[in-house]
Amino acid sequence: MTEHYFTREPAAQAHSREVSFSLAGRNYVLSAASGVFSAGRLDPGTAVLLRKGELPKADTQGTLLDLGCGYGPIATVLATVAPQASVWAVDVNSRARELTRENTKGLNVTVAAPEEVPEGLRFAQIWSNPPIRVGKQELHHLLLTWLPRLEPDGVAWLVVSKHLGADSLQEWLHEQGWDASRHASGSGFRVLTVKPVRSQAP
Secondary structure, three states, X not given: OOOOOOXXXXXXXXXXXXXXXXXXXXXXXXXXXXXXXXXXXXXXXXXXXXXXXXXXXXXXXXXXXXXXXXXXXXXXXXXXXXXXXEEEEEOOOHHHHHHHHHHOOOOOEEEEOHHHOOOOOOEEEEEEOOOHHHOHHHHHHHHHHHHHHEEEEEEEEEEEEHHHOHHHHHHHHHHXXXXXXXXEEEOOEEEEEEEEOHHXXX
C-alpha cells in the first residue's frame, strides 16, 4: 500500500533533502525527507500562501498555529517574522514533526501531534495548506475540529487549489457559519481567510 504524507508512522526509508526558498528578504534552508509532504521543494500552494497572505508583524504576540506543518516551512517563517509570538506546529506524521523540530531549533515553536495540543488552547491565527487528498469528509472534520479554536477576533489563512475545490470549500465554510473570504489567487490556488462570525461569537 502506498504511503501518504498524512501517514502517522512512515515506514519507507527517510532520504534526506534540503529545501531552499526566499521570502520577505530572508533566505531559508530547511531539512526535508521522503515520507513527508512536498519533500523535494517548497509546495506551490504553500509558497502562494506565504507570499500572498498577510504575515504577522514583528511585534505580533499571541499564539499561532501551523496546521499540518509537514517539515515546517510555515512554522519557520511565522516564528522568524514574529519572534514574540508563540507558534504551534501540528502534524499527524511523526517524521514531519521530527523535521520541524530540527528546522525550528532556536525559534519559539512547539511541535506536537494533534492529540498533544492542550484542549483549552486558542489561536490568534491558524495557517494551513490543508490536506485536500485525505478526502472531503476527513477535511471537513479537520476544519471543524480546529477552526472553533480560533479566538473571537482570530483569523485562519488557508490555501486550496482552484481545481481541487477551493470555491466549493469556501461555500461550505459559509454554510457552517464562518466568514470565509477569498483574499488572493495565484498559480492556480486560492488564499482564503476564515473568521468567526461576530454575531455568533460567545
